[in-house]
Amino acid sequence: MRHDEQVSTPKTTPRTRYHHGDLRNAMTDSAVELARAGGPDAVVLREVARRVGVSATAAYRHFSDAEALLFEVKGHALELLARSIGVAVAAVPPDGDPGDVAVARLRAAANAYIDFAVDNAGLFMTAFCLTKVPGQQFEGVPFTDAAAFQALGGLLDAIVATGRMPAERRPGAEIAAWSVVHGYALLLVGGPLERHLSEQEQARARERTLDLTIRGLIAAD
Amino acid sequence: MRHDEQVSTPKTTPRTRYHHGDLRNAMTDSAVELARAGGPDAVVLREVARRVGVSATAAYRHFSDAEALLFEVKGHALELLARSIGVAVAAVPPDGDPGDVAVARLRAAANAYIDFAVDNAGLFMTAFCLTKVPGQQFEGVPFTDAAAFQALGGLLDAIVATGRMPAERRPGAEIAAWSVVHGYALLLVGGPLERHLSEQEQARARERTLDLTIRGLIAAD
DNA sequence: GGTCATTGTTAACGGTGTCAACATGAGGCA
DNA sequence: TGCCTCATGTTGACACCGTTAACAATGACC
Structure with a gap:
C-alpha cells in the first residue's frame, strides 16, 4: 500500500x-x-x-501466503541474531575467575543482542514486530527462539555453577534477563530512547541497565 | 492488502x-x-x-496521511496506557512504611503496564510496533511517552527519598525499569512467552522478573 | 443575502495480494 | 528413444488499498 x-x-x-x-x-x-x-x-x-x-x-x-514468506524471513532474522550472540559469547576470554567469566559471557550476550538490534534494525523489527492480533494459531515468532532461550539458560546455569548466583534465584531468570535486553533494544530501535537520548547517553543508559539487571540476578539479599 | x-x-x-x-x-x-x-x-x-x-x-x-491517522491512534493508546498505570499507582494504599509504599507503587505501575498489554494487545501493539525502518524524521511513538517517563522517574525518586535505594544508582534507573517491563510485555503479547508458558507459569515468571528487577534497583551492594 | 473557505463527494490511477487457467519442461516409464 | 505427467512458472483478472484531481454542498461572515 x-x-x-x-x-x-x-x-x-x-x-x-x-x-x-x-x-x-x-x-x-x-x-x-x-x-x-x-x-x-x-x-x-x-x-x-x-x-x-x-x-x-x-x-x-x-x-502458501505472503505471510508465510514473512514468517520465513523472521526465522532467518532470529537465526542471524542467535549466531551473532553466539560469536560474541565465544569471544569472551575464558581466563581468570570462573565467576567473572560466566558473568562476562552473560554481559557479552546482552550487548550482542542490543548491538544486533541497532545494526540490523530492519531484521530485528521483522523478527519481533507483530502487526496484528494473532488468531488462535500462533503466528508470532518462530520457535527458533526456544534454542536461543536454552542457550541463555546455559549462561545462567554457568553463573550459578560458579556460586555467583544463588540457585534458588535461578528459575525464571532467563525471562527476566531476556525481558530487559529485549525491552531496551526495542525502546532503542526507532523508539523513545533513540530520540530522547544522545548517543553517549544511550551508551551510559545501556551500561547502567545491564549493571542493574546483573546486580538483581547475582546480588546477595 | x-x-x-x-x-x-x-x-x-x-x-x-x-x-x-x-x-x-x-x-x-x-x-x-x-x-x-x-x-x-x-x-x-x-x-x-x-x-x-x-x-x-x-x-x-x-x-495528511493514513500514517497520520495511525499516529493519532498511537497517541491515544499511549494515553490510555498512562491513565491505566496512573489509576493502579493511585490505588496503592499510602499506609505503613514509606519505603514499602514507594516500592509497592513502582510494582503496581509495572503490573499495570503488563496488564494493559495483555488486556489491550491490539492497542499495545499499535502503540509500539514499528513496521518500517524510520527515516530521518522520527515517526515512532509520539512524545506522550515523555510524560509517562517523568512519572516513572517520580516513582523512583520517591523510593530514593525513603532511603530504600542508593541515590547514586538513581540515574538511568527509569530506563532499566521501563526496559524490563516493556520487554516482558512484548515477549508476552503474541510473543514466545505466550506460547511456551502456561498461564500459571506466566504469572510466576512475571513475579520473579519484577522481583529481580526491584532487587537490582534497591539491593545494597 | 451574496461570497467563499471549509468540508464533503465522485472518478480515476497505480500498487498489492490472490486465484484460475494455461504454458513449460525435467524426469520417469514404455 | 519417445511420451506422459506433474512440479514449476506465466498471463490475466479481481478486489482491495492509499492517494490525487476535480467537483459539490454548506455554513459563517460581510
Missing part, C-alpha cells in the same frame, strides 16, 4: 532457464534483504518476485 | 447532514476501536471512513 521509496537496484536478473531451480531460497534471501533495509513493511511479495526475476504468482508454488 | 476477516458490525451510521461536524474525532475513535480489536494492520483508512459513514477521501481533510 505504501509505495514511497523504491530504495535501490531492483536487481532484476532476467534468468535464461524457464525454471529457476532454487526459487524458494532465492525469494527468501531477497526478502531478507528487503527486511534488512526496510523492516517488515518492505517485504512485499511482488517486489521480491520482481527482484528474483519471476512473476508474482510464482511465489505461490513455494509459499 | 490483507482482506480476510471482516470482524464485525461495519456500523455505517448513514448520517443525515452533509457535514459530519466532528469527523476528525469520529475517525480517530473508530480507528482506535479497529486497533484495539486487530492491531495496527487493522487500521485501514477506507474501513475507518466506511464505519464513520463517509467517503474514503474525506479523511484527507483531517489527516
Whole structure:
C-alpha cells in the first residue's frame, strides 16, 4: 500500500532457464534483504518476485501466503541474531575467575543482542514486530527462539555453577534477563530512547541497565 | 492488502447532514476501536471512513496521511496506557512504611503496564510496533511517552527519598525499569512467552522478573 | 443575502495480494 | 528413444488499498 521509496537496484536478473531451480531460497534471501533495509513493511511479495526475476504468482508454488514468506524471513532474522550472540559469547576470554567469566559471557550476550538490534534494525523489527492480533494459531515468532532461550539458560546455569548466583534465584531468570535486553533494544530501535537520548547517553543508559539487571540476578539479599 | 476477516458490525451510521461536524474525532475513535480489536494492520483508512459513514477521501481533510491517522491512534493508546498505570499507582494504599509504599507503587505501575498489554494487545501493539525502518524524521511513538517517563522517574525518586535505594544508582534507573517491563510485555503479547508458558507459569515468571528487577534497583551492594 | 473557505463527494490511477487457467519442461516409464 | 505427467512458472483478472484531481454542498461572515 505504501509505495514511497523504491530504495535501490531492483536487481532484476532476467534468468535464461524457464525454471529457476532454487526459487524458494532465492525469494527468501531477497526478502531478507528487503527486511534488512526496510523492516517488515518492505517485504512485499511482488517486489521480491520482481527482484528474483519471476512473476508474482510464482511465489505461490513455494509459499502458501505472503505471510508465510514473512514468517520465513523472521526465522532467518532470529537465526542471524542467535549466531551473532553466539560469536560474541565465544569471544569472551575464558581466563581468570570462573565467576567473572560466566558473568562476562552473560554481559557479552546482552550487548550482542542490543548491538544486533541497532545494526540490523530492519531484521530485528521483522523478527519481533507483530502487526496484528494473532488468531488462535500462533503466528508470532518462530520457535527458533526456544534454542536461543536454552542457550541463555546455559549462561545462567554457568553463573550459578560458579556460586555467583544463588540457585534458588535461578528459575525464571532467563525471562527476566531476556525481558530487559529485549525491552531496551526495542525502546532503542526507532523508539523513545533513540530520540530522547544522545548517543553517549544511550551508551551510559545501556551500561547502567545491564549493571542493574546483573546486580538483581547475582546480588546477595 | 490483507482482506480476510471482516470482524464485525461495519456500523455505517448513514448520517443525515452533509457535514459530519466532528469527523476528525469520529475517525480517530473508530480507528482506535479497529486497533484495539486487530492491531495496527487493522487500521485501514477506507474501513475507518466506511464505519464513520463517509467517503474514503474525506479523511484527507483531517489527516495528511493514513500514517497520520495511525499516529493519532498511537497517541491515544499511549494515553490510555498512562491513565491505566496512573489509576493502579493511585490505588496503592499510602499506609505503613514509606519505603514499602514507594516500592509497592513502582510494582503496581509495572503490573499495570503488563496488564494493559495483555488486556489491550491490539492497542499495545499499535502503540509500539514499528513496521518500517524510520527515516530521518522520527515517526515512532509520539512524545506522550515523555510524560509517562517523568512519572516513572517520580516513582523512583520517591523510593530514593525513603532511603530504600542508593541515590547514586538513581540515574538511568527509569530506563532499566521501563526496559524490563516493556520487554516482558512484548515477549508476552503474541510473543514466545505466550506460547511456551502456561498461564500459571506466566504469572510466576512475571513475579520473579519484577522481583529481580526491584532487587537490582534497591539491593545494597 | 451574496461570497467563499471549509468540508464533503465522485472518478480515476497505480500498487498489492490472490486465484484460475494455461504454458513449460525435467524426469520417469514404455 | 519417445511420451506422459506433474512440479514449476506465466498471463490475466479481481478486489482491495492509499492517494490525487476535480467537483459539490454548506455554513459563517460581510
